[in-house]
Amino acid sequence: MNLPNRITIARICLIPIMMVFLLVDFSFYPEPLVWGSYELPYNQLIAAVIFIVAASTDGIDGYLARKNNMVTNLGKLLDPLADKLLVAAILISLVEMGKCDSWIAVIIISREFAVTGLRQVALLDGAVVAASYWGKVKTVVQIVAIVAMLINNFPFVFAGIPFDSIATWAAALITLYSGIDYFVKNRKLLHASNV
Template sequence: MRVNLPNAITLARIFLVPVVMLFILVRFDFGALTIGGMSTSVSELIAAGVFIVAAITDGLDGYIARKRKLVTNLGKFLDPLADKLLVSAALISLVELQRLDAWVAVVIISREFAVTGLRLVAAAEGRVIAASSLGKAKTWTQIVAIVALIMNNFPFRSIGFPFDTLVIWVAMAMTILSGIDYFVKNKHVIQLSR
């Protein structure tokens, strides 16, 4: 079976998940970057960089698939799976490091799987639930929050600004709001599937 370019990008995102986890959880002695008396390890910088690259590929694979008319059923399955794996792995790793409360990770991950379930029910009915603008905003706030937590609030720690805490609360709010939005706008899908 030949894999087209968008699906290859999506698979690359899946393969980057353990790389992100490795650099978040394992303390390699690569040194540190110091600004204003505060430092972050090179491992954290690598983890954040790989996470950002993986997150960017999310939009890239979809854009190429639509532009080149390479949308496939495999891609429709793999793309949301890759997103959930990336976000879930990062959040669970951050809980392990005690940089994130477990209940916050559970709320975010639960919403992701609930919306995926809704999409599966819709697909069984021959309907497609497109990403909403709230859903896209949720994704970007989650990315920013996860990167801030991976970097342990660097460089904002140097000025005592709790950027990581602020942005994770914004991401939580966007996660809940967008989840409610999906279910309210698509309640007919649930009613039809009874």
């Protein structure tokens, strides 16, 4: 197994660790970080760091695979799967914690399943659905929104700006738009496949 695939598998392995920090009762931990009226439990901070590390490996494994000519079928399968598992797991956890509205999580996760289905249909016809500009923007905005929720809107909380809510709404809207964009640009594949 090559290095990019190992990085991808490491990303998948970080998901349950991150979820443990988010969802297990860590009341035995020391008092949360407090700065005036701002409060951040240590377990959320640790989960945020794990999420940032896991999300950043997405670009690293792809870059290494392309640069060193190590693109494999396993990598093509695992990389998008790892991304979707990471986003779905964190969003479901945030919904359970009351930090994210369930309808936003449903929009984001549904789009991921829909685009994955489109890619599978394309593969059956020997075509490849490449990542789009809006798909990349969607990923960045989702990561920013998730981190903002994980760290309780720091530092915007001090200015009274609901950046976490704004970023979450932006993530939902851009996710929806990018999903529509994929289907509009690849509608010929659906007609050709007799779907």
